[in-house]
Amino acid sequence: MSASGNLSRILVAIDGSTNSMRAADAAISTAKKVDAKLLVVNALNVPYSDLYLTEMGNYPEYAKKQAKEEAEKWFREIRQKAKEKNVEVEEAEVIEPFPTVVGSIVTYAEHKNVDLIVVGSIGRTGFERILLGSVALGIVRFATRSVMVVK
Amino acid sequence: MVNNEFKKILVPIDGSKSSLRGLEKAIYISKFSGAKITILHVIPALPPIPIPDTAMEYKGRMKEEAAKFFKEARQIASKNQIKLDEKIIFGYPDYDVANFANDRKYDLIVMGARGLSPIKELFLGSTSNATLHRSKVSVLVVK
Numbered sequence: 001m002s003a004s005g006n007l008s009r010i011l012v013a014i015d016g017s018t019n020s021m022r023a024a025d026a027a028i029s030t031a032k033k034v035d036a037k038l039l040v041v042n043a044l045n046v047p048y049s050d051l052y053l054t055e056m057g058n059y060p061e062y063a064k065k066q067a068k069e070e071a072e073k074w075f076r077e078i079r080q081k082a083k084e085k086n087v088e089v090e091e092a093e094v095i096e097p098f099p100t101v102v103g104s105i106v107t108y109a110e111h112k113n114v115d116l117i118v119v120g121s122i123g124r125t126g127f128e129r130i131l132l133g134s135v136a137l138g139i140v141r142f143a144t145r146s147v148m149v150v151k
Numbered sequence: 152m153v154n155n156e157f158k159k160i161l162v163p164i165d166g167s168k169s170s171l172r173g174l175e176k177a178i179y180i181s182k183f184s185g186a187k188i189t190i191l192h193v194i195p196a197l198p199p200i201p202i203p204d205t206a207m208e209y210k211g212r213m214k215e216e217a218a219k220f221f222k223e224a225r226q227i228a229s230k231n232q233i234k235l236d237e238k239i240i241f242g243y244p245d246y247d248v249a250n251f252a253n254d255r256k257y258d259l260i261v262m263g264a265r266g267l268s269p270i271k272e273l274f275l276g277s278t279s280n281a282t283l284h285r286s287k288v289s290v291l292v293v294k
Binding site for chain 2: 006007026029030033034116121132137140141143144145146147148149150151
């Protein structure tokens with residue numbers, strides 16, 4: 001966590017939005033420069049319309065499956081880009097957003113002991129005018145790691 | 152804004168440990184990417200004071216302060232064989248750090264999570280927060 005310490009593992013949090021893919025690009029090129037490994041994480045996205053079916057911590061299986069399939073597409077795209085630049089993708093994972101999206105990503109970063117978190121400034125639900133979304137801000141605020149917000 | 156190459160990095164500093172940590176991180180990145188680093192200090196503008204000499208005195212004193220930690224920053228940089236551009240401006244840190252970066256088309260702002268107030272080091276300071284919100288360029292918040 002020390003500032004002068006090396007960046008050897010970089011985590012990028014994506015949600016499939018163009019902005020988050022830009023963040024992934026930035027993460028890949030940073031990883032290439034400093035010779036770091038890349039981790040990709042996606043907090044599970046379940047449509048609001050399905051949420052009434054859920055109990056805490058218990059998403060319906062079909063929703064999970066659907067979201068994971070969707071995430072796999074993004075992972076494949078990122079893996080492809082990383083491969084072109086000779087960056088190793090250590091892990092690409094879908095996690096369940098408990099207690100919150102921010103909380104799960106921050107905890108994941110902690111757990112995997114990454115040196116830098118890269119995140120897009122606005123995600124799927126942001127308006128164009130907003131320069132910083134709630135998830136990005138939350139991650140910056142609560143992560144104990146350095147965070148790069150890609151605009 | 153899709154610029155991953157980081158040719159120009161802006162590092163706002165205020166003399167705090169956190170801001171110098173930000174500088175170290177910026178230097179680390181620039182070593183790999185060959186980026187040019189500019190350190191920026193925004194001296195907070197005071198509301199107009201009716202006593203003539205006071206404002207000048209304040210500016211002078213703040214500049215002296217700034218010279219001290221700019222020297223420190225230069226030392227850190229020279230240890231890493233990197234040259235810094237230096238800039239001191241008067242204004243409101245909350246606005247002017249982001250505006251400076253937006254206007255001059257920097258690729259990245261690297262800043263400490265907290266400035267001069269020592270409490271809650273891990274959380275986010277007001278200037279970092281404001282810059283994150285206003286900036287149109289990517290921001291790296293160093294913790």
